[in-house]
Amino acid sequence: MESVIIVEKLSKSYGSCVAVDTISFAVERGTVFGLLGANGAGKSSMIECITGTKKPDDGSVSILGMDPVRSRKQLFERVGVQFQETGYQEQIKVNELCEEISSLYQEPADYHDLLSKFGIADKGSSFVKELSGGQRQRLFIVLALIPEPEVVFLDELTTGLDARARRAVWKILAKLKSKGLTIFLTSHFMDEVEVLCDRICILKSGKSVFEGTVAEAIEGSPYEKLEDAYLWYTGEEKDEDEDVSDHA
Known part of the structure; x- marks a missing residue:
């Protein structure tokens, strides 16, 4: 292998x-x-x-x-990376942050699909600072998976x-x-x-x-x-x- x-x-x-x-x-x-x-x-x-x-x-x-x-x-x-200590700004909406990360890659995954898989699709219009600890954690995993x-x-x-x-x-x-x-x-x-x-x-x-x-x-x-x-x-x-x- x-x-x-x-x-x-x-x-x-x-x-x-x-x-x-x-x-x-x-x-x-x-x-x-x-x-x-x-x-x-x-x-x-x-x-x-x-x-x-x-x-x-x-x-x-x-x-x-x-x-x-x-x-x-x-x-x-x-390569995707998700760390405990993240430098993401908090005064940004979840969908906007996902769009921002997606724009960095040539062929990104569909972040809407990822948000849905991780159970936070309904938080797309919420600011990052409004998410609970668990929701933020799932978001950071989504961001790590956006580059496919x-x-x-x-x-x-x-x-x-x-x-x-x-x-x-x-x-x-x-x-x-x-x-x-x-x-x-x-x-x-x-x-x-x-x-x-x-x-x-x-x-x-x-x-x-x-x-x-x-x-x-x-x-x-x-x-x-x-x-x-x-x-x-x-x-x-x-x-x-x-x-x-x-x-x-």
Whole structure:
């Protein structure tokens, strides 16, 4: 199978702080890859280096056979990105924002169709600032899909959504994956990871402590559930136990 994202010995530091420490992995076309880790584990720096918004100190990244820093313009047409911290203006209507994003691409998707799929077609005339957290989150996913990307990066994609909306998003993404879309996501929801991800990478203090399938992650731990296994790999389980004993 073709690897559309290849990361080799990637490293990134900020002064004496090592954010990403010689990490390598590959993501195959038409699969969902999950990058997991506690806050501060290096996920944001990792994604910034992979998408080309930050230059790594060492190592290399390839997306669709291109360097994301040198070939930023060519990749722009083929890659979609949705981040938690977005720079979109709030004094603009949803349809106007979608029109604006669509105008940047040669062959954009029908944003009306995307808004409908994600259950916010009735918000087209609303200002972005008037949307609830969950509606904004769905809008940002729509914006990432407007370029009809071959690869899409989704950061905490269902944060702020209720259970029903989360499952609706999962179904849409599963359908897009079946059509060949490659999805790279971060998530704190282990049920989401189990449903969507073909492979995962777990980070701890900038290092990869596990890379493989969900089943392999569970098998390599002393536990039978992914959430317990994840906490074991990251050391968060120990931290929680200490917190409980501190307050006992």
